Amino acid sequence: MPVSPGADRLNLEAADAYCRFLTRRHYENFSVASPFVDPQTRRDLARIYAFCRSTDDLGDESPAGTALARLARWQAETVDVLAGKPPNHPVLLALADTIARRRMESAPFTNLINANILDQTVTAYDTWDALIRYCELSAAPVGRMVLAVFGIADAENVRLSDDVCIGLQLANHAQDVSRDAAAGRRYLVRTDIEAAGNQGAVRVMVERARALLASGKALEKGAPLALRLQLALYRLGGLAICQAIENAGYRTHERRPHVSAPTKVSLVLRAAIEGFAS
Secondary structure (H helix, E strand, O other): OOOOHHHHHHHHHHHHHHHHHHHHHHOOOHHHHHHHOOHHHHHHHHHHHHHHHHHHHHHHHOOOOOHHHHHHHHHHHHHHHHOOOOOOOHHHHHHHHHHHHHOOOOHHHHHHHHHHHHHOOOOEOOOHHHHHHHHHHHOHHHHHHHHHHHOOOOHHHHHHHHHHHHHHHHHHHHHOHHHHHHOOOEOOOHHHHHHHHHHHHHHHHHHHHHHHHOOHHHHHHOOOHHHHHHHHHHHHHHHHHHHHHHHOOOOOOOOOOOOOHHHHHHHHHHHHHHHHHO
């Protein structure tokens, strides 16, 4: 029996409610830009963030021994949606509308899933080339999705966005050395560790992160206000992580440094000031 248009609308509303739940639960920074975003764009961003969260959760939180199979099934379902087939999962149901309306490319979605598949078998990186290739799968796709929603995904903005996303991921990797080690992972580059020890390797990663995050300034200038605020917050947040690591003497293999609550508040204010001033 055909599904009525009213039922389709109710299904989409329920799917969007689930996406909003995931967004509010995991993406604290989302609310910073929300007041400046029109409802449709806010809905599209929530759908994208819900997809990213769901993908990461399948990679990180699946019961032991099941992640690869669950990610393979998620990948197949996502590819079907990208090909125009009707989805079953609520996140994909909501996302299908955004993909079609925004004419989004498939690569960012499949690359993100592939990064999580890679995480199941690769636990360390020997060279910077290998680590950057991983970051291009795991970090850059999110920025590309967001640029597509705002309609500014030209080649230069994509390049700048890739820099910012990869820089932020490197900052997080440098911060999480002890946490990753406990999980059996190492994102510090082996050749850096051999040349300068753990602290030296962290320092190199922080320096690279800062250089990449600097691209955010140029990206923010050409972005609409709502996206400008969010981009500024990501850039400043990444730089604050780098500063916290430096203040801790780059000894993140011993303990994980934190950005203080007052600093986080000041970052929101700085992002707003810089965003409105651009």
